[in-house]
Amino acid sequence: MREIVLDTETTGLEPSQGHRIVEIGAVELFNLLPTGRTYHQYINPEMPMPPDAFRIHGLGDDFLADKPVFRRIARGFLDFVGDARLVIHNASFDMAMINAELRRLGADELPMSRALDTVQIARQRFPGAPANLDALCKRFGVDNSAREKHGALLDCELLAEVYLELMGGRQTGFALNVADQKSEQKVAVAAPGATAAQRPRPLAPRLSDAEAAAHDAFLAELGENAMWLKMRSDG
Template sequence: MRELVLDTETTGLDPAEGHRIVEIAAVELVNHVTTGRTWHEYINPGRPVPAEAQEVHGLDDAFLADKPPFERVVDSFLAFVGDARLVIHNAAFDMRFLNAELSRAGRPALPSDRALDTLAMARARFPGSPASLDALCRRFGVNNAAREKHGALLDCELLAEVYLELIGGRQPDFQLATRTTGMARRTDSAWRIPPRPRPLPARITDTEAEAHARLREKLGADAVWSRFD
């Protein structure tokens, strides 16, 4: 399964007010493992970047002046996206901006059901707790010390780690906490397989047990077997 952890930076909060994307990044996962493939572009929005937006992501008009407009990178972007599922923190925000840019470029919109919202996942798993990317990095012990500004590529790399933790850690297929066998559904990661009520019977024969005892006696008290008595 191919997924892309995706993030955008913008000039404001609403594309309906003319705000545009200034940076897009995506990090590729295949079967919940990062592949090392990324897509990243700074984009000239064709309009001034407000001071408050510059404060958030550190991108100003001078830096973006020689960057390509979205129309020049749209083919590369769509080729990288392909049919992958998109993993986005606060997906509705990014999808709204992406589809506004795609519309301006004369391209079809990305269906909203292709996006998996990690913000909604975090709020469902930890109701009432902070669910920002920084808060989730702290919760899962993900090092976000380099995140002084909101940069799309760094945020994607951090979100990829957070996403893997949200779905059960580095080996999500082994998380059994969502089983519903005769009990309320469990979603906490603390669940573990309980011990057997009765130990399994030994399969060693009497002859084998006697031979092992003789070997231990021959090896002496310092043998490794003696450490587990």
Template sequence: MREIVLDTETTGLDPKTGDRIVEIGAVELFNHVATGTTYHQYINPKRDMPHEAFQVHGLSEEFLSDKPVFEQIGQAFLDFVGDSKMIIHNASFDMKFLNAELRWMNLPELPWEQAIDTLAIARKKFPGAQVSLDALCRRYGIDNTARTLHGALLDSEILAEVYLELIGGRQPDFALQVDQGQSGVSAADLNWRPKPRPTPLAGRITAQEQAAHDAFVEKMGENALWRQG
């Protein structure tokens, strides 16, 4: 089962008043496992960036001036998503913008039922609690320290972790075996393996922690396991 965890950044709150998408980020999941395949695109909104939008996204008009307009990337975005379910936090907001952009291009709009709203899931699971992406990261102990500014790809990567927790943990169905006669399961699905990330994740160990580890291994002598290989 293929799913796309998706986030957009925009110049404002409503495409009807001229606001546009300036960034799309998406992460591919297969059977609830990140494959390493992502989609990331900055977009020239063809309008001035309000100051408050610049403060939130860290993007400037100068930075976006040489980026493609949505008309140049719309079909490629649709091809990437395909008919996969889209995992979105506050799906009504992103879908409103995506479908407005697609409509202006005379391209097929994304069906609303194709979106899974993690905000709605969180509100149902934690009634009365804060359910922003940052609040859910705190609840589940997910590291979001890099999220000093909104960025579509980083937010979609964080949302992927939140989504897996919301639906019951990182292995929600513990599907260790698949019935080959199961309807809808193809040979390609059975043989699927995650792809390596095109860009490795940055290490989270600090220089002090590395130094402490090296000193510990040094005391263990030449036959220490960490010295082998």
């Protein structure tokens, strides 16, 4: 199962007020394990950065001035995402921002049904406990010491580890390792003197009467000294 852990940084909280995406980060998972493939892009929002947003992610006007606008990166982003499920912390916000950008281009929106919200999963598992990313990193022992400010790709990498824990933790990896070990096992050699266990009843023959008759006719053509006839008489 292919999934994309996704995060955005923006100029604000309300796409209806013209706020735009300034950074997208994404991490690819396959069967709940990172593949090593990532997507990361800074984006020129074509508007000044509000001070409140700058305090959160530190992406200012000078830094973003030479970055591509969303319409220049949209195709590459959509190609990376493909038809995978989207794993997002507070999915309604990021999906609203992404779809607002796609509407500006006249492109099809991403359906909300594709998104899996890790905030909701965390609240279901730990009712009443904080469900923000820093709190979940602390709960699961995920090192977030590099997270001085919000950053889309770093947050995706942290969320991928948190998501694995929310979905059952290292048991998933353990199960895969067990499967790999089983596939690599060799046929065991019996110890000297050991006897194989016998079936309580012999298996029923799978040859039809017609097939058995054809086989006997073939052996008869080989003559009396045929090795197969000797083996049958000896057995």
